Amino acid sequence: MLWVPLSITAAALASAAHASAWPTSQRWGPSYRRLPTDAADIALTFDDGPSNETMRFLDVLDALSVPATFFVCGQNVERQPRTARAILEAGHALGNHTFSHPCLPLCPFVRVQREIARTQDAIAEATGCQVAIFRPPYGLRSPALRDVLPDLGLVGVHWSVIGMDWKWSADRIATRVESRADPGAIVCLHDGQSTRVRTDRTQTIQAVRRIVPNLRNRGFRFVRLPAWQAGL
Numbered sequence: 001m002l003w004v005p006l007s008i009t010a011a012a013l014a015s016a017a018h019a020s021a022w023p024t025s026q027r028w029g030p031s032y033r034r035l036p037t038d039a040a041d042i043a044l045t046f047d048d049g050p051s052n053e054t055m056r057f058l059d060v061l062d063a064l065s066v067p068a069t070f071f072v073c074g075q076n077v078e079r080q081p082r083t084a085r086a087i088l089e090a091g092h093a094l095g096n097h098t099f100s101h102p103c104l105p106l107c108p109f110v111r112v113q114r115e116i117a118r119t120q121d122a123i124a125e126a127t128g129c130q131v132a133i134f135r136p137p138y139g140l141r142s143p144a145l146r147d148v149l150p151d152l153g154l155v156g157v158h159w160s161v162i163g164m165d166w167k168w169s170a171d172r173i174a175t176r177v178e179s180r181a182d183p184g185a186i187v188c189l190h191d192g193q194s195t196r197v198r199t200d201r202t203q204t205i206q207a208v209r210r211i212v213p214n215l216r217n218r219g220f221r222f223v224r225l226p227a228w229q230a231g232l
């Protein structure tokens with residue numbers, strides 16, 4: 001009767017894949033995908049920095065008076081500690097995005113723990129701050145996060161709108177974000193590219209220049225992500 005264990009295994013694998021990849025799954029610890037508000041607030045978040053492009057983002061956000069949140073990789077922070085500090089000094093929030101941007105479901109527990117703890121240390125060394133929010137690379141979780149995040153005082157944050165800005169043109173990115181924006185939305189964009197030393201984020205920057213005035217005209221207010229309480 002081979003079909004019984006096979007079907008059980010298939011169901012278990014499907015369930016694990018759902019917990020890993022589905023943004024609303026809370027099985028491996030809480031992960032927020034929206035702001036805790038009914039107001040017309042919206043949060044822009046930028047992943048994979050600091051990069052050679054981050055200072056351009058800071059200039060554009062400053063010109064638009066938009067606070068944002070940057071999920072940084074520890075390896076990038078060690079390479080560019082002054083840029084990590086500049087993000088905070090410009091009034092934005094920082095979050096942890098692992099050290100080397102691995103696919104967490106493929107990593108053993110100790111690797112997950114080390115990736116996240118080492119990034120907390122890199123951010124603290126560069127900025128003097130402990131951050132309280134974490135976003136997994138590719139949005140993919142591991143069961144280890146259920147223990148590792150609360151131990152390090154972190155809460156998981158996903159997104160409700162992904163900009164597809166690693167492959168699309170500025171207009172297409174902006175159209176997608178503007179059409180999916182709603183009160184409490186968290187938008188995921190990128191100021192870097194994994195842990196690469198050099199990247200070109202021109203399309204994302206141009207999209208931000210279009211998204212911000214268009215959404216403000218619709219009554220939206222741009223906010224940083226809040227520091228959700230760890231261990232909820």
Ligand SMILES: [Zn+2]
Pocket residue numbers: 047048097101136137138194
């Ligand atoms: Zn990433």
